[in-house]
Structures are given as C-alpha cells and as structure tokens.
Amino acid sequence: MAEVRHTIERPLSPHLGIYRPLINMVMSIVHRITGVANYVGALLIAAWLVAVAMGPDAYATANAVFGHPLGKLVLVGYSWSVIHHMLGGIRHLIWDTGRGLEIGAVNALCWTTILGSLALTVALWLAGIAARGGL
Amino acid sequence: MSMRTPLAKVRGLGSAKSGTEHFWLQRLTAVANLFLVSFLIWLLFTLAGADYDTVRRTLAKPYIAVLLVLLVLSAVTHMRLGMETIIEDYVHSEWLKVAALLLNTFFAILVGITCVFAVLKLSFGA
Numbered sequence: 415m416a417e418v419r420h421t422i423e424r425p426l427s428p429h430l431g432i433y434r435p436l437i438n439m440v441m442s443i444v445h446r447i448t449g450v451a452n453y454v455g456a457l458l459i460a461a462w463l464v465a466v467a468m469g470p471d472a473y474a475t476a477n478a479v480f481g482h483p484l485g486k487l488v489l490v491g492y493s494w495s496v497i498h499h500m501l502g503g504i505r506h507l508i509w510d511t512g513r514g515l516e517i518g519a520v521n522a523l524c525w526t527t528i529l530g531s532l533a534l535t536v537a538l539w540l541a542g543i544a545a546r547g548g549l
Numbered sequence: 550m551s552m553r554t555p556l557a558k559v560r561g562l563g564s565a566k567s568g569t570e571h572f573w574l575q576r577l578t579a580v581a582n583l584f585l586v587s588f589l590i591w592l593l594f595t596l597a598g599a600d601y602d603t604v605r606r607t608l609a610k611p612y613i614a615v616l617l618v619l620l621v622l623s624a625v626t627h628m629r630l631g632m633e634t635i636i637e638d639y640v641h642s643e644w645l646k647v648a649a650l651l652l653n654t655f656f657a658i659l660v661g662i663t664c665v666f667a668v669l670k671l672s673f674g675a
Binding site for chain 2: 446449450452453456457459460463464466467470473474493496497500503504506507510538541542545546
C-alpha cells in the first residue's frame with residue numbers, strides 16, 4: 415500500500431504506551447522477541463555444524479568461543495529463548511484450537527510460559543553441570 | 550473487451566486459494582519443531598564437552614543426520630515465515646519492505662543450505 419501522508423492531527427486509538435502491562439500482552443511481545451533471537455541464534459547452530467564439518471581445528475576454535483564465559487552467557491540466553499518460544503508456541507497451538515481463551519486460562523497459560531521456560535532452562539543447565547561435574 | 554462477469558474473473562483467485570498457506574505452514578513447522586528442537590537440545594546436551602571424534606561420529610550417524618536435516622528445513626521455513634510477518638507488520642516503506650523480505654528469504658536459504666551441507670559432508674565422508 416502507498417504511504418499515507420498525515421497532514422492533520424488525527425486522534426489515535428490507545429496503544430501500548432497507555433496500558434498497564436498485562437501478562438498476556440508481555441508474553442505476546444516476548445514471543446516475538448524470542449522468535450527474532452532464535453532467528454539470529456540459528457547462526458550459532460550453523461557455525462557449530464560447519465566447525466565440526468571443517469575439522470578438529472575449527473571445532474576447537476568453536477569450543478573455545480562457546481566455552482568462554484561470554485559465550486556461555488549467550489548460550490544460556492539462547493537456550494532460554496528457544497525454550498520460551500517453544501512453550502509460547504504450544505500456548506498458541508492450544509489457542510488455535512479455540513480452547514483456553516477464557517481470561518483465567520489465558521493468564522494461567524502465559525504464566526506457565528514464562529515460569530516454565532525459566533525453570534526448564536535452569537534445570538537444563540544444572541543437569542549439564544551435574545553431568546559434567548562443572549560448567 | 551471481456552464478456553466475463555466480474556465474479557467469474559475473481560472466482561478461484563480469492564484468499565481461499567493460498568491465503569491460509571502461510572498460517573498453515575507456520576503451524577505445521579511449529580509442531581515439527583517441537584519434536585525436532587527437543588531432539589537438538591538433547592543432542593547438544595549429550596555432546597557438550599565431547600572430543601572431536603565423538604562429535605563427528607555422532608553427527609555422521611544416519612538417524613542423527615536425517616533428524617538434523619529435518620530440523621534445519623523445518624526451522625528455517627518457520628523462521629522465514631515468522632520474520633516475514635514481523636517485516637510486514639513494522640516496515641511500512643514499500644521498497645524497504647521488499648528488500649527486507651528478499652534478504653529474509655536469502656538468509657533462511659543460506660543458513661539452511663549451509664547446515665544441510667555440513668551435515669551431509671559429515672555423513673558422506675569428510
């Protein structure tokens with residue numbers, strides 16, 4: 415569509431800035447943000463696969479980058495982003511069936527997404543630390 | 550001048566033809582990703598800290614390689630569709646939008662083919 419030039423000040427319908435943040439609206443925004451993060455994060459997976467395909471030297475370099483404290487921080491964040499987007503995706507698939515759209519259910523599903531994603535991420539990394547006896 | 554009525558001209562060209570394709574493919578790949586991404590998390594979890602030969606041999610296993618290729622195809626399709634929606638929502642300048650949509654598709658294909666090539670190289674002999 416062509417760009418519309420606004421010459422007169424028109425009244426705007428209330429948008430994000432005017433509402434108190436609600437959990438469903440925050441989760442909707444976070445779902446989008448984590449989607450973008452996962453999009454960029456796909457490069458990490460690609461880099462890792464390419465490093466393995468290239469050989470031991472490239473693999474060692476990749477391991478050094480991912481093993482650096484900053485690299486680990488990125489991986490923790492990326493794993494949370496992926497898990498959060500998965501749980502948010504399940505929520506959306508439930509909503510797609512027309513179920514869980516009552517306000518109580520909506521809030522419960524949204525809280526499950528954020529709390530569940532944090533819990534699963536912590537559990538995943540604690541399990542990893544336990545399995546290897548260190549981070 | 551065409552003798553066809555306006556209705557006859559548009560019949561079969563409405564949203565019912567392909568309008569739900571984007572929505573449906575996004576859901577289809579979402580469901581696939583639930584399983585395939587879970588597999589990836591498990592794979593990376595088991596391979597974290599492993600030496601090179603273990604990782605190479607694991608990724609070369611047929612069932613691992615097939616699942617990885619499926620994951621890559623499903624994931625890049627899903628992320629391309631998602632980014633497409635975001636671009637259409639926020640980029641209002643027409644030429645910028647078209648450029649962003651093009652780059653989005655190029656990026657998804659580049660990431661996808663690169664990953665698939667790496668996996669196949671490991672499987673078929675590196």
